[in-house]
Amino acid sequence: MDRALIIGASGGIGSALATALGARGVAVTGLSRSADGLDLTAPDAADRLAGIDGPFDLVVVASGALEIGGAAPEKTLRAVTAQAMLDQFALNAVGPALVLGQAHRLLPRRGRSVLAVLSARVGSIGDNRLGGWVSYRAAKAAVNQIVHTAAIELARSHPDAAVVALHPGTVQTAFTAKYLGRHPAVPAAEAAANLLAVIDVLTPEQTGRFYDWAGKEVPW
Numbered sequence: 109m110d111r112a113l114i115i116g117a118s119g120g121i122g123s124a125l126a127t128a129l130g131a132r133g134v135a136v137t138g139l140s141r142s143a144d145g146l147d148l149t150a151p152d153a154a155d156r157l158a159g160i161d162g163p164f165d166l167v168v169v170a171s172g173a174l175e176i177g178g179a180a181p182e183k184t185l186r187a188v189t190a191q192a193m194l195d196q197f198a199l200n201a202v203g204p205a206l207v208l209g210q211a212h213r214l215l216p217r218r219g220r221s222v223l224a225v226l227s228a229r230v231g232s233i234g235d236n237r238l239g240g241w242v243s244y245r246a247a248k249a250a251v252n253q254i255v256h257t258a259a260i261e262l263a264r265s266h267p268d269a270a271v272v273a274l275h276p277g278t279v280q281t282a283f284t285a286k287y288l289g290r291h292p293a294v295p296a297a298e299a300a301a302n303l304l305a306v307i308d309v310l311t312p313e314q315t316g317r318f319y320d321w322a323g324k325e326v327p328w
């Protein structure tokens with residue numbers, strides 16, 4: 109792997125991925141809202157993404173949020189508001205979709221490459237036994253569908269690429285700070301190492317699928 113692009117490189121997992129890749133000698137292009145003004149929900153997001161020079165052997169979409177505009181994840185359906193749900197979709201589903209819209213340029217047409225979108229196990233419909241967190245779950249379920257759809261299309265023009273959704277595990281970042289409680293969580297550096305171990309062995313035959321940090325497939 110020579111060149112990697114991390115979208116959301118300022119985040120806990122995104123920055124740990126950039127550090128780990130840099131330590132391997134990979135040339136990392138890291139982009140973020142806070143450092144580069146790349147707001148995936150802004151009207152100019154698609155144009156900004158269209159201006160990124162590729163190709164990259166690895167593209168990771170590490171952006172996302174659980175709480176947007178002060179709206180905490182819903183404990184019950186009665187707490188759903190249109191704005192909170194739209195905000196979740198804008199960042200966690202539409203944002204990655206805009207990146208995937210550039211995948212044909214960002215990935216090489218030949219030679220192994222990986223585009224990984226950080227999804228979340230709670231976006232799995234088959235794995236949902238607890239309910240709650242309606243907007244975040246639904247936005248992650250939507251991004252899973254978008255990843256799967258993109259993989260089908262890209263397989264035609266980029267046969268050596270693997271386009272996947274990845275669940276990073278429960279990770280100690282700003283994202284989880286308010287919600288962890290006693291739930292076990294790994295440091296971001298460990299999550300990055302886990303994710304790279306999965307990415308390292310992905311093959312084009314695995315494109316369009318959803319894996320966790322250990323490389324185990326997650327049900328849709």
Ligand SMILES: NC(=O)c1ccc[n+]([C@@H]2O[C@H](COP(=O)([O-])OP(=O)(O)OC[C@H]3O[C@@H](n4cnc5c(N)ncnc54)[C@H](OP(=O)(O)O)[C@@H]3O)[C@@H](O)[C@H]2O)c1
Nearest residue numbers: 116118119120121141142147148171172228278279281283
């Ligand atoms: N942490 C976990 O336990 C966990 C579990 C499952 C899934 N995930 C997923 O993993 C991904 C990364 O999570 P994390 O824990 O690393 O979160 P984090 O530390 O809070 O980082 C979030 C990243 O998303 C970026 N971001 C937020 N709003 C944005 C916007 N409007 N436009 C562009 N970028 C935006 C942030 O950019 P700025 O800081 O520059 O604004 C930051 O780079 C998310 O998709 C999350 O759903 C995390």
